[in-house]
Amino acid sequence: MDIIRKAVFLGLGAISLTKDKADEIVDDLIKRGEVASAERFKTVDRLLKEADRQEKELQRKIDSTVHKAVAELGLATRKDLEEILETLKKIQAEVSSSAKTDAG
Numbered sequence: 788m789d790i791i792r793k794a795v796f797l798g799l800g801a802i803s804l805t806k807d808k809a810d811e812i813v814d815d816l817i818k819r820g821e822v823a824s825a826e827r828f829k830t831v832d833r834l835l836k837e838a839d840r841q842e843k844e845l846q847r848k849i850d851s852t853v854h855k856a857v858a859e860l861g862l863a864t865r866k867d868l869e870e871i872l873e874t875l876k877k878i879q880a881e882v883s884s885s886a887k888t889d890a891g
Contacts, residue, residue, distance in 0.1 A: 804838035806831070 813830045816822040822830050857864060863871075 804835065804842075806835065809834045809838070 809831045813822060813827055813834060816830070817824050817827060
């Protein structure tokens with residue numbers, strides 16, 4: 788397993804990985820001899836980038852799952868509600884315009 792992925796799994800995971808936590812993980816890997824101390828900054832950077840990638844992938848999966856659940860349940864989306872609101876505004880404008888024409 789790639790040392791960076793292993794390091795992410797050793798930590799709290801991508802969601803809660805901070806620079807301080809990445810430093811701590813890499814320092815631990817250095818103590819265990821899995822990373823050379825000369826590679827510390829490079830490894831921390833790689834670790835943070837991998838954690839960011841994993842976080843984005845997790846977010847993409849969550850979004851996909853939520854969209855699928857909304858569609859399966861037949862719930863209205865924000866876009867659906869915005870379209871309904873626009874339609875109502877048009878109808879209201881037409882009714883208002885028609886009422887003014889009839890009164891005049």
